[in-house]
Amino acid sequence: MIAELGLAALWLAASLAALQLLAGALAVAGKGGDMAGLVRPAAVVQGLLALMSFAALILLFARTDLSVLLVATNSHSAKPLVFKIAGAWGNHEGSMLLWVTVMGLAGGFVALIDRRLPERTMLATLAAQAFVSLGFYGFLLMSSNPFARLDPAAAEGAGLNPLLQDIGLAFHPPTLYLGYVGLSVAFSFAVGALITREVGPLFARAMRPWVLGAWIFLTLGITAGSYWAYYELGWGGWWFWDPVENASLMPWLAATALLHSVSVLASRDALRTWTVMLGVVAFSMSMIGTFLVRSGILTSVHAFAVDPERGAFILVLLAIYIGGALVLFGLNAASISEGKRFSVVSREGALVVNNVMLSAILGVVLFGTLYPLVTEAFDTRVSVGPPYFNPVSAVFFVPMALVLMAGPLLRWRQDNAGRLGRPLIIAALAMMAALLAFVLLGGGGTLALIGFVLAGGLAAASVMPLKGRNLRRTPLAVWGMVVAHFGVAVALAGMACESAFSVEKLVAVRIGESVVVGPWRVVLRGVEPVAGPNWTALEADMTASYQDSATVAVRPQARSFWSPPQQTSEAALVTHRFGQLYAVLGEAAEGGRWQLRLWWKPFVTLIWLGGLLIALGGLLALTSRVAFDMRRGFARRRIVMRREDTGR
Amino acid sequence: MLVIALAVLAGAALLAAWALRNQASYFYVPSEIVASPPEPGRAVRLGGMVEKGSLRTQADGVTLMFVVGDGKARVPVRFSGIAPSLFVEGSGVVAEGKMRADGTFVADNLLAKHDENYVPRELEDMDQHQARQVVSETR
Numbered sequence: 001m002i003a004e005l006g007l008a009a010l011w012l013a014a015s016l017a018a019l020q021l022l023a024g025a026l027a028v029a030g031k032g033g034d035m036a037g038l039v040r041p042a043a044v045v046q047g048l049l050a051l052m053s054f055a056a057l058i059l060l061f062a063r064t065d066l067s068v069l070l071v072a073t074n075s076h077s078a079k080p081l082v083f084k085i086a087g088a089w090g091n092h093e094g095s096m097l098l099w100v101t102v103m104g105l106a107g108g109f110v111a112l113i114d115r116r117l118p119e120r121t122m123l124a125t126l127a128a129q130a131f132v133s134l135g136f137y138g139f140l141l142m143s144s145n146p147f148a149r150l151d152p153a154a155a156e157g158a159g160l161n162p163l164l165q166d167i168g169l170a171f172h173p174p175t176l177y178l179g180y181v182g183l184s185v186a187f188s189f190a191v192g193a194l195i196t197r198e199v200g201p202l203f204a205r206a207m208r209p210w211v212l213g214a215w216i217f218l219t220l221g222i223t224a225g226s227y228w229a230y231y232e233l234g235w236g237g238w239w240f241w242d243p244v245e246n247a248s249l250m251p252w253l254a255a256t257a258l259l260h261s262v263s264v265l266a267s268r269d270a271l272r273t274w275t276v277m278l279g280v281v282a283f284s285m286s287m288i289g290t291f292l293v294r295s296g297i298l299t300s301v302h303a304f305a306v307d308p309e310r311g312a313f314i315l316v317l318l319a320i321y322i323g324g325a326l327v328l329f330g331l332n333a334a335s336i337s338e339g340k341r342f343s344v345v346s347r348e349g350a351l352v353v354n355n356v357m358l359s360a361i362l363g364v365v366l367f368g369t370l371y372p373l374v375t376e377a378f379d380t381r382v383s384v385g386p387p388y389f390n391p392v393s394a395v396f397f398v399p400m401a402l403v404l405m406a407g408p409l410l411r412w413r414q415d416n417a418g419r420l421g422r423p424l425i426i427a428a429l430a431m432m433a434a435l436l437a438f439v440l441l442g443g444g445g446t447l448a449l450i451g452f453v454l455a456g457g458l459a460a461a462s463v464m465p466l467k468g469r470n471l472r473r474t475p476l477a478v479w480g481m482v483v484a485h486f487g488v489a490v491a492l493a494g495m496a497c498e499s500a501f502s503v504e505k506l507v508a509v510r511i512g513e514s515v516v517v518g519p520w521r522v523v524l525r526g527v528e529p530v531a532g533p534n535w536t537a538l539e540a541d542m543t544a545s546y547q548d549s550a551t552v553a554v555r556p557q558a559r560s561f562w563s564p565p566q567q568t569s570e571a572a573l574v575t576h577r578f579g580q581l582y583a584v585l586g587e588a589a590e591g592g593r594w595q596l597r598l599w600w601k602p603f604v605t606l607i608w609l610g611g612l613l614i615a616l617g618g619l620l621a622l623t624s625r626v627a628f629d630m631r632r633g634f635a636r637r638r639i640v641m642r643r644e645d646t647g648r
Numbered sequence: 649m650l651v652i653a654l655a656v657l658a659g660a661a662l663l664a665a666w667a668l669r670n671q672a673s674y675f676y677v678p679s680e681i682v683a684s685p686p687e688p689g690r691a692v693r694l695g696g697m698v699e700k701g702s703l704r705t706q707a708d709g710v711t712l713m714f715v716v717g718d719g720k721a722r723v724p725v726r727f728s729g730i731a732p733s734l735f736v737e738g739s740g741v742v743a744e745g746k747m748r749a750d751g752t753f754v755a756d757n758l759l760a761k762h763d764e765n766y767v768p769r770e771l772e773d774m775d776q777h778q779a780r781q782v783v784s785e786t787r
Contacts, residue, residue, distance in 0.1 A: 508709025
């Protein structure tokens with residue numbers, strides 16, 4: 001019954017999306033008449049119906065209803081409840097349903113609250129949003145029905161990939177999806193504005209909160225994904241340039257560029273066509289990411305759908321949306337003037353450098369990710385990894401970071417570079433200090449050195465916009481910028497330290513023996529079997545002490561899940577003020593020894609701390625924008641009311 | 649300004665294309681790597697079957713020596729680290745690493761079937777006989 005309800009809600013939501021598209025399109029063409037009034041309510045109800053459908057799926061998973069095919073193939077009655085619920089979106093159909101749910105809710109939200117844009121642009125935006133949603137509804141209903149029944153019901157479920165049975169999973173995909181879908185709203189705004197050719201500060205201010213919100217979620221999703229890969233895979237690395245990781249990085253790069261250009265458009269009415277273009281590109285990257293991850297073209301824990309038909313479906317959707325938007329851009333961009341001019345040395349100029357460099361990095365990552373697919377067409381198998389991505393993206397990151405030190409200090413429209421003498425000298429001194437520190441500490445690696453030096457300069461330069469301000473009166477948006485830019489410096493410092501100063505030990509030791517890793521002494525006291533709700537494991541009982549101070553317990557496990565049968569390595573982490581000790585238990589070796597792999601990673605946690613700071617900066621900026629808009633909204637309403645009072 | 653921006657983006661494309669040619673890691677099967685070995689020190693991947701009876705653990709307890717073959721050629725491989733749990737003799741493996749001048753392959757990382765449903769992509773195309781062997785040996 002619940003499954004049928006969920007499916008019915010999904011069909012209804014799809015029909016409402018069709019209605020919303022039709023009514024919106026007619027209204028924009030000027031033929032709708034009363035139909036225009038239907039668009040906003042349709043968007044709201046559509047979102048709620050999608051939510052209902054998703055709630056039904058969660059309920060089915062929570063109850064482990066094995067008469068539903070999706071539950072039977074992806075869940076298991078012996079799984080902890082939180083993983084049962086998370087399992088609802090840990091598969092292809094469920095994750096697509098989550099996608100349309102978030103998308104429907106976002107569309108409903110726009111319809112409900114946004115009153116800034118001219119009504120015609122708004123209707124075009126909502127119609128575009130419905131058009132995109134409709135494709136995904138079609139995808140779900142035609143080829144990926146999450147509510148399909150299984151007759152007879154299964155006796156037991158097949159289980160969920162153990163790598164995904166982790167609390168991080170409960171948050172990682174929804175977070176990324178909020179980001180992807182937020183960019184779909186930005187895309188709809190861009191398409192709406194292209195149709196009515198009304199691109200200006202109003203459009204930018206309506207779009208900005210969505211870009212900011214999407215960007216915050218993408219930042220959090222990538223940060224969480226990186227930490228998950230770091231501790232769950234047991235390889236000690238935090239970023240592998242895996243196509244799946246790139247699929248989340250590319251929309252982030254585009255969104256970061258969009259975030260900066262949209263603020264130029266909002267405050268200076270410049271970079272009009274470029275901002276619209278980026279709005280299209282950012283969502284394209286989300287779609288390409290989804291295609292790469294979901295098509296089965298790549299093999300990874302994320303590739304649920306190893307089904308060429310589904311890949312083809314996403315590819316067709318991608319071609320329709322992106323191709324359509326680009327055609328629209330080609331037709332209408334010429335009639336959108338470029339907006340206000342500015343000189344090279346100005347805030348706008350610096351932001352253009354940011355945009356160009358981010359786009360270049362995006363191109364580099366996109367090429368590297370797609371290259372193996374291209375060569376495979378010519379029967380050559382290659383994989384592309386850090387030796388390509390690290391140096392080539394650094395070529396464009398370095399100039400961007402250097403301009404970032406000066407950019408926020410520049411004035412809009414036109415400025416004199418000489419004015420920045422002192423702040424730049426301070427940044428240069430910070431970079432020299434970082435260089436000295438790096439050499440004295442005996443760090444190695446060219447890229448790590450460059451990263452460390454830039455981190456020093458950025459950390460110093462990023463707080464300079466606060467100089468001479470009353471800190472209590474400083475607008476939240478400025479704080480947001482400062483915190484986010486400082487976060488970049490922090491993350492960069494973490495990456496450089498991890499690369500330059502990590503110590504690794506790979507040994508086989510007997511019980512009672514000790515290993516020295518950097519400043520740590522680790523003792524293996526025993527290895528014993530332990531059991532969890534749906535796994536058994538060998539657990540190493542180890543103690544570690546930092547420079548002979550008090551010992552802490554370290555308990556890495558080699559786990560065997562039985563449904564589905566799979567082995568995972570659960571690394572043990574000890575977080576210390578100066579970094580993390582990372583321990584992995586291997587197999588038994590001859591002579592009663594156990595394989596251990598240990599790392600001491602100084603300041604590695606700065607990487608994710610930096611990611612969180614960047615997201616926090618975004619949150620501060622978003623709060624300030626939303627508060628500002630609300631205050632203005634109230635003020636406007638008060639004026640209207642006063643006018644009505646005085647009898648106008 | 650527009651010209652400079654376009655020039656940077658074009659430069660990015662050229663640089664990416666050039667770097668991809670030089671830095672992409674190619675996939676070899678043993679008969680290919682023996683016939684035309686990559687230059688020593690270049691990162692490549694080698695895929696094949698771990699020959700039965702070839703797996704030895706060195707005295708340090710963490711270095712593995714084994715032979716990867718494809719029925720036509722055999723390549724000795726050395727790997728230091730914790731092998732994936734389903735890495736066993738007679739099953740398929742993809743080794744990431746470098747070829748040395750003496751004909752030994754030094755692996756930094758091993759990819760094996762890590763669950764029943766997952767087969768490294770490169771092993772999907774092995775001929776039928778080998779595929780059947782992988783399935784029968786590892787179940």
